[in-house]
């Protein structure tokens with residue numbers, strides 16, 4: 022069963038990677054299985070839950086719907102790439118202290134999606150936050166502590182720009198809007 | 199009230215750093231070298247005779263290492279403690295669509311899928327019983343129970359007002375974000391290690407040992423980080439682990455069995471669907487006198503959690519009120535649906551919906567404010583509940599109603615909202631519930647009623663707690679670390695809680711977070727007090743830090759390991775007579791929902807919710823708020839969105855695209871109001887909250903829709919179609 026493989030190059034969390042991947046493999050599978058980056062979760066693999074969200078060139082996408090080979094030469098950020106120089110991202114800090122992570126399974130997807138929102142719009146209102154996170158499901162928290170965490174991180178972010186902003190904030194594609 | 203150093207503080211959760219950095223390990227993150235992928239072969243028929251099963255075509259495929267059926271099980275082909283002998287792999291009769299008949303292991307997911315397809319099964323389809331009412335009429339019972347007080351029939355004619363109706367609730371999916379999964383690894387020394395997403399390590403251990411025919415001590419269960427459970431990871435992981443263990447022993451390889459999302463939706467237990475007939479009578483002054491309730495649950499194909507659901511429904515059926523006469527008849531019927539299981543608020547969500555809707559209707563009938571009407575009928579200290587239990591502690595009902603009334607600006611909104619005209623109508627509704635917490639009189643076969651915990655201090659002063667309760671994500675372990683720190687005089691960061699590993703952990707009942715939090719915390723307190731006494735015996739008067747005290751104790755050869763226990767109080771409940779003392783302690787909750795209805799589309803949005811809880815002392819307010827907010831939003835989902843639909847016994851609304859749970863856009867602003875009414879059973883005056891948050895919100899939402907529009911819904915969820923139909927019916931009156 023030797024399926025055709027393709028050599029692909031991409032940046033993940035700032036590091037260049039080269040992997041031979043079967044062309045039907047999703048980005049989620051390659052991140053988790055080939056690169057061992059298991060922080061990105063699968064909740065459905067159907068594009069319905071947002072647990073697998075990662076940033077592609079700064080924009081949130083659902084990695085369970087993206088083919089890895091489509092990410093040739095692109096820049097990927099996963100939850101593992103949010104902390105910089107051993108320092109947690111203000112969103113990570115805020116999620117930890119507010120109790121926004123209960124079971125934590127949805128957390129990586131929320132964190133990267135919120136990161137993209139704040140990069141594009143540093144001072145979102147609650148409505149903006151809810152809109153941006155509408156494609157990420159959480160069954161534990163009821164979302165309130167997640168909103169609070171993002172709001173708490175807003176102040177902290179102002180003093181620490183993270184990375185070049187993306188053009189527009191967007192919910193992960195393919196999720197429930 | 200005594201002041202505490204650590205208890206009551208918003209101590210951050212020790213698991214938070216791992217969860218925000220992506221390093222927390224869930225079962226799907228484990229991929230040991232050489233592991234095989236397992237897959238279950240499931241019956242497509244809800245009811246059939248399995249005439250023949252041929253596994254050879256599967257075994258012959260490349261990359262396939264094993265394909266096993268019931269005959270390959272060396273031990274018992276039976277779920278642990280199943281009174282009806284529910285098999286691990288079906289033989290003979292198939293009782294639900296999705297019931298496993300074989301299990302395969304292969305080198306890749308693709309090869310496993312091919313192997314599962316290659317298994318040849320010959321079925322003779324049989325007529326399936328798929329309707330609750332038909333099953334009830336045919337007396338197809340899994341469990342029954344009743345409660346009697348006086349004779350309600352003697353009171354109806356003397357009542358000024360009588361209301362009656364039929365209320366229905368659908369099967370609800372837990373929808374934990376992480377699907378079920380386990381990994382079984384032979385340990386090389388004649389034992390097996392099970393890791394997985396699970397709520398009860400003890401239950402999984404029993405299932406594996408029984409299936410393999412091994413003693414318990416060769417089967418070690420070490421739970422992973424659990425991605426949500428809500429009652430939905432009790433039997434399923436036990437079932438999966440038994441299958442994975444069979445394959446792992448046969449192939450001598452690690453075997454990973456993960457369910458896909460659609461499979462998890464289609465084949466794992468749901469909240470019991472229910473039909474509840476209620477009749478309530480009382481005086482025009484608003485005094486409730488008589489209650490008649492027929493409470494019927496669809497238990498699905500096997501007994502599993504139905505007796506428990508029935509127990510909870512029955513013992514809570516009278517709500518928070520004092521009745522002169524009541525008759526409750528309860529039954530769980532057997533159908534060919536997927537077996538129903540425990541789900542946060544098990545058995546109570548259904549009873550609360552029916553009873554509280556009937557109370558709201560009664561209030562409307564006699565023209566009284568529904569909040570005042572409830573105040574008039576509350577159980578008071580010294581009253582007897584319907585099971586004949588004396589109300590001992592202050593249940594705090596009145597405080598709760600006061601709290602939600604004030605916070606929501608109830609009076610003003612009750613008066614003003616009905617005047618709103620236009621397409622968007624506003625309404626506000628209330629519900630109240632009394633909820634047994636801590637150990638209950640219901641003991642599943644083989645479940646211990648004593649909870650144990652161990653505490654071990656290392657020479658550097660760091661502490662390890664051994665407990666049997668899994669942290670499903672609510673923060674139970676954070677709480678236990680807090681308790682140990684309070685008792686020992688150290689910091690919560692000094693304490694680590696073992697992950698309910700069966701080699702270290704003492705027995706604890708699985709599931710019910712409420713009982714876990716209370717009982718396990720009490721056992722931890724006991725263990726820590728023993729340690730403290732031992733340490734004080736050598737370092738008592740010395741002005742030393744925690745670490746120095748430990749050093750002193752080590753120097754003086756003081757043993758630094760202790761076991762603690764907490765025994766369940768004497769409890770009883772007789773399902774035949776309906777009498778007993780089912781719980782030692784009760785918490786209560788009052789909920790108010792504020793909603794907006796679009797009378798053209800029938801769409802309902804919950805804009806605000808107030809959820810008041812008498813939980814005694816909140817050991818960690820952040821965790822409690824998290825439970826309340828999460829519970830309310832789950833309840834909003836149950837009230838407005840969630841209904842698992844089946845056709846011919848097969849789930850047709852699998853996956854989040856067909857079964858919507860609330861998203862960030864559906865979440866109301868929730869105000870958690872924590873009231874300490876006293877009467878606590880747990881350590882530090884804690885009462886536990888656990889499941890109560892989810893129970894009262896649905897009837898409050900339905901009452902709010904009635905307030906806004908006059909339309910009364912009797913079936914959940916309140917979809918736009920149902921709301922539109924109810925509006926038309928209300929307009930026609």
Ligand code: FES
Nearest residue numbers: 066069070071085
């Ligand atoms: S895993 Fe659910 S959207 Fe990708």
Ligand code: FES
Nearest residue numbers: 124127159160161
């Ligand atoms: S924290 Fe469990 S799903 Fe969000």
